[in-house]
Amino acid sequence: MSTPDSAPPLESARRTIGPVLLEMSNISLSFGGVRALTNISFDVRTHEIRAIIGPNGAGKSSMLNVINGVYTPQAGRVTLHGVERRRMRPHEAAAQGIARTFQNIALFKGMTVLDNIMTGRNTKMRTNLLQNALYLGACRREELANRQRVEEVIDFLEIQHIRKTPVGRLPYGLQKRVELGRALAAEPVLLLLDEPMAGMNVEEKQDMCRFILDVNEQFGTTIVLIEHDMGVVMDISDRVVVLDYGKKIGDGSPDQIRSSQDVIDAYLGVAHAN
């Protein structure tokens, strides 16, 4: 892996943060007359938990959609592993090790927890349909590896007891956990979480926080997290980007962000939705 950044590693309270993994440079994105993102630059370092915060409509989800190739910005550069991206489709982002969860849960409600998490393995499947139909050796080995990874994820997220339950029957907090499981099944290098704790009660939030930290520490996964709960953001993030009306108004450690007057004026000082 090339390491375009020669800056010294950041020390976090928990572990060492590595070189730049993802670099967003001068990104601008509009929808007709709506400027969702205006000339935004920031980077994400290996093994970091990087938060994106800001008021409703600030452009946070749009930024995740640029990172994983759903939207192609009108201007700017996206560089992953030191390689600048040309136009990209979401499945290519997945193949490069980017996985995500969505602001509104995106699961197959009629399917079981196990089958939903299994869909996260799609990008890992290399054998083709004919091989699958004939159930050749490579396909069998692949199937076993997929099953094993999915079982590991289920154990890790402590959801063995609901593995055969249709997702639609689960309470909201557990559905969010299953969605995290689907993303983890892909063994992502970079995990994008769009409001993973929205709508949760305190206990569910604590559980989700612990899983995010464990994913980061045990699997070494780099995480970009959008979240409105400032207690959570300031607790678990290494660095925070603040967006407001599509512009970047802050970027730094939780302490720097907490004491930034611009950020206080635009976001922290006012009540905001969960």
Ligand SMILES: Nc1ncnc2c1ncn2[C@@H]1O[C@H](COP(=O)(O)OP(=O)(O)OP(=O)(O)O)[C@@H](O)[C@H]1O
């Ligand atoms: N597909 C789209 N078509 C048109 N406008 C869009 C689209 N996606 C986002 N926008 C607009 O871009 C702006 C940023 O939206 P975005 O969803 O990125 O904000 P957000 O920070 O995620 O907000 P929230 O906290 O409410 O989730 C908004 O004005 C939104 O209406």
Ligand SMILES: [Mg+2]
């Ligand atoms: Mg959003």
